[in-house]
Amino acid sequence: MTSVKDDEARGPLHSRAWQWAAVASVALLAWVVRALPVRNVFIDGHVYFTDSDSYYHLRRIAYNLASFPSTLDHDPYLNFPVGAKAIWPQTLDWLLALLVWPFYEAGAEPSYESFLAWVPPALGALTVWAVFRIVATHFGAREAVGASLVLAVLPAHFWYSQVGFLDHHAAVAFTATLLLGSTMGIVKVCVDPPETDAAFLRRGVGLGLLQALNLAIWPGGILYVALAQGPLLGVALFGETPAARKRALHCIMRSSIVAFLAIAPLSLGNEWPQWGPYSAVVLSNFQPWWFAASFLFALISAQAFARVSGATGATRVGIAAVVGGLLIALSAVFLPELGASFTESAQWLGKTDSFQALVGESVPLFVLHGKFTTDIASSRLSYFFYLFPIVVLVCALAWRGTEKHAPLYAFILWAVVLFGFTLLQKRFFNTLSVPLAIAFGIALVRTHDLIRSRLKVVPPVAAISTILLALVLLWPCFGVYRAELRGATQGNEGSPPVRNLRIEANILRAEMTSWLRRNTPPTRSFVNEEGAPEYGVMARWGEGHFISYTARRPAVMGNFGDDLGREHFLLARSFFGATPERAEKILEELDVRYVVIRSMSESRSMAKTLFERDGSRLGRYRLVHEVRPHRGLTLPSYKIFEFVPGAELVGTAPARSLVKATLALTTNLGRETQVEAVGLSDAKGRYRVRLPYATGGEVGGLNTSPHYRVTSDGHTVEVAVDDLAVVQGTVVEGPSF
Template identity: 25%
Template sequence: MISLMVLAMTPIREKIPGIFNNHFLLLAGIMVLGLIIRLIPVTYNIINGQVILPEFDTYYHLRRITYTIEHFPFTNIYDSYVNYPGGYLIGWPPLFDLIAATLSLIVGLGSPDRFTIELTSSMLPVAIGLLSLIPLYYLTKDAMGEKAALIAALVMAILPAAVFRTVFGFADHHALEVLVSLTMYVLFIRGVTMARDSGLGFSNLKENRKPVTYAVLAGIAAACMVFTWDGAPIFISIIVIYAFIQYAYDAYNKMNPEYLTVSGLITSVTALMIVAPFAATSNMGQQFQITAIYLSWFHILFLLGIAIFFLAAGMLFKTMADKKAPWYSAPAIVITAGAAALMFIKLALPQFFSNIEEGLIFLSGGSKVLQTIVEVEPLLSYNGELSFIIPWVYFSTAFILAILGFIAYLAFTLPDKKVRNVEIFLIVWTLIIIVLGLLQKRFVYLLAVNVAIFSGYMIYVGLNLAGLDNIGKAEKSRGKKKMPKAGEGAIQPALIAVFIISIIVLLPVLNNAITIASTQEQYSKDWNDACTWLRDNTPKTSYTYSADIGTAPEYGVMSWWDYGNFILYRGERPAVSNNFQTGIEDSARYFVAGDESYANSIMDKRNCRYVMIDQRMGSPYAGAMYGIFDNIPYMADEDPSSYYMFYRMPEPLGSEEVIDGNDKYYDSMYARMFYGDGCGGFNELGGIVDGLEHYRLVYVTSGIDPVKIFEYVKGSKITGTAQPGSKVELRLTLEIPGGDTNKKTYYSSAIADSDGQYSFTVPYPTSGYPGVIKAVSKYSIISGASEVLVDVPEDAISEGKVINAGVLS
């Protein structure tokens, strides 16, 4: 809003020259506003010397950053703690983690403690988010003028979708994607524009150092993009698509395209020269693998292909122009040749083609795993139905402004006979980002850039129509299009227009941004608490930050994949499944298992000692708000609906259909552990079930999303005799701090056989156990009117000893 107010203060600015005309000062003010919003989480997410990170992936970044600090400048490409006990190759490019590690070492004077690492890494996305405003400003300035650029920067500073990924604590590479891609685009398009204006060609490279320098810098940025995210080909391909459109436009206008060819070649070759040595010597490169997930020969071939495209397209368009062929003949040949090249690649380089297919599947969210991830859903979808709730939350009124601004920009730009390079790029880039944003909610942070640009442009147009500051006058020095204006406009209506825009249009955007920055994820604090307890109260595993190929940690932790990164970083324990979507099938089968012995076989296969669950893993039909249970049977190749029952509940004016979990749901390992604490007794449907034999609850958090930790134990076998055929019941009173009630009864039952023999396998000791959850009595074994009390020491549980309870008369 600072820049809008300044635009309305023309008379004052004339009296105080310099300050209000300094766009860099205004941009700095906008950055301060953005900084204040992004630092709001500092007020609630620094607790007990820890930063409560807001999202799953941030926890693995912190694990990798810590690893990098301990092995600087090398980072891990393999982690034996992931997909335990199988291990996993890490696909994330390392640039973000290397930057965070380097800054942490500087701040920590070469030996940073854990809090310094977390604090520095948490500030990094804030800094990156603010720095992104600079290339945004210059790109918008080149396309729309300085005032539109300032307004776009203001919108970007307060836009919820941009704030979401750049708040304090969001230590993830997404912020860096935006900064690096914007830098790459502004450098490339400025270089192309200068190359065109100076007539750059192969014969005069030395005389045109400035556009060549920009092209080289764009190539460096493209290489940085490869080192930032494995989806880098998406960003770089936007330049290729733009170049094709620009070639066609130049052919239509009978312009020599050599400037574009030279610029594209310099950029792609520079990127190739930087990436190739790293790719060829990487783990995958040495194996001559072609995969886009890891740095490999895919990236060498990809960048080489772009260089070939620029060289071949430049030669083709020039040749066709020399032959005076129709302008559309060269684009048609390029499209045909591209299709033929894809067919050739499919036959000659099937690995390369497979990666292209996998990339398209990723963008469409078509894989089985991706379909379980909420952020992969289409932007206009919520719970499977058409909804505008996500655009409203992340863009608010800026979404509508951006649509109107894009239409207005097309209306003012396309009719012109000389559409500039930057304008063509902006339109092509925006159309591609719109498609990506509509395909998946996760790309709202990318769409935020273009929404900021065009909503800022729409505000600019509105101010211009109000006659503010004579905005309608063309600024020929920047090649700005002349905008329609309503006249000179007095200061009073101008101020009214500014306040209307500020209050009605931008305040909802600012309000949503503050709300996002002020809201802590409901599960973060509880999982931090639980994993801190796990780290401090369970046997330490080896190779915490040296988990390379060949290392074998002693045991792992079973949980759902959403929480694996919490366990890896905060808990410092290996995880079966994590946010790389590893180990999901075994985790899914474990939690839906209706038979404890089958669940145990999975625990044994995965060498797990602990199980961690939370309320969110349950079903929303069973009271778990935002419950994700349906994803679990889905990944176990089962029908989620088979876990529910439907019935009608009578009401005063009729009846209402109710959905609840059925016996299959409440008999699952998840439900027995979470709802019944593994203790058995009456379940939610009123049935009586036995307690789990090999799982004891060792910790439970008390927050809004309770996390429970169970230890997998051998269990002690209690044997005895009773009347043949009689029912024998076992009970043990437990004290559970932090639970719904302080006391819980462990229950199990058995039928004495024809010889009167019965047995129970129990997980809880009655003595010698130092844990948080303790027995407050001995085991009571009852049959009819007879009762016997049995003491079970901890070593009997841990070693699987047999204890004879004697005779029940």
């Protein structure tokens, strides 16, 4: 197997114009594929983003636009009432805010949301373009066409870069691909330097900037930084010439200095109450330490190698191990907190912390709903995924033993490591899709050549055979797009588009939180520092980002889970399973005014009781709004309750007798029901009953009867209660029985 493009038949494939036309066409195809769900995103003048995390990116972008150039460091709308610092870096959201600034200045919020919805497809198309350029440079034009076409339609890459999926992972795939290309290019120059020293220096600076950019978008980018440094270390240890080894070490030093200077202002000195000062999970002192240690390692190793003449590869490995060991030992002595960062990273990767185990993208590739399955691997990564290790192994064997193939070893390292990480957490199929598509493209071209040479067939037959093979391998992927295509075409025929449950669930959440924004008192500090917000909203963690952005209200618990503080998260989550008495104390402690409950709650829980009873016999909860799924879909319904002091009805009744107040009400959906509040008179005949609803009024479309029917000892009396008494908790004189 060869690896360079001079083995191809010369022709139009190698013309610059043809390559630009090819890459533009494939990038356009990638954009069109990622635009397929457009009818699920733009509905009746609204923009519904695909993923919950998109809404927190929007929340920070909204803040950045209003407070530009300031960024949202401590967010009072997270982890209310204490607030929190989001674990995602600010970089991407700040850049996106800068990008949509003209729309904001024009006073058009929906317009900038619409623009942002198209950012992921643009990043997806740019990633396909980058793959084409990398493969054309290092493998050949035919391989570039094949690899970029595969990536254009591969669902693993489509998932994070589809329209409306405004998440940092689409940017991560793009910047990681650029880093892969930069790494392969600089390794090639290290072993075969046709460039001037100035050009080589620019490459080192570029590599350092890309390393910092990957971290500035996602701290998990430390994996890609290590994958960029690994091939250079390989050349430094095993390069055939002293010059190649020296250039590799100098490149590590230069890129580390640049990366240190670029990332230090964003990370050095950051304080994370829930993470250590050297945590790798967030931007902290860890990233500057990494680059400082990398620089020192390369510097000391270069000096040591120069002083040991005639050293073998094994000797250089020994020297490097000693240098690395000393740096780690010194770091452990002078930076004792550093050890905790590796523990935290292992917990995050291994999902041993309780919250990560609940996050869908953190589960292993072959696990779905707790059961083993190959569905995700086959449908997102194609059948070629199972051949991928074999193809990579064949490439490694074919390229072994010659220094000119060093850039291709970099590709193999990325392929092997990302394959392993994807098995552990399926979120990595996003970046694995790049080396997988490259290997797919190489395999298709070599298969085509084998068919022509071994079977002696004419070129059209070989081409058709190769295309059929590609379609067979990609066959399970087409099922991912079937619903998207059906939805896109059905809408044109006048009927509602077909949407998956994920989209419908987000539409339902957006509808619920939009009502909160319109019908509840505004809170301070959404886009500026006006002071602490007045109250918070309690909901399951999956609704948190919607509450923070769409409702413009502080969320007590959100999608970051316990990453923002374990004690607060556990306290907030305990509300849903607490006793009524304990639940009230939790809401009081957390300054909660509104509670969002969904129908699919655990049995025998406070949440399920509250939902089913509409607050009846639970004291201080009044239903103000409810939302049901459209078209009878199997999704949770939502009920919004206001947590009020409640009017205190007092009076007399026979000693130790039951007093019951009943109120009929009609919800905003036209559902008729009644709620009860009960109390027991004491030994002296005095009773107290907490009433959460006012009578004869309307709250959020919910109507109540003009009177409570208060019953005790076989007698019934009607009592009216005004809203002021309910919200202030004042005493209302009740009947005497």
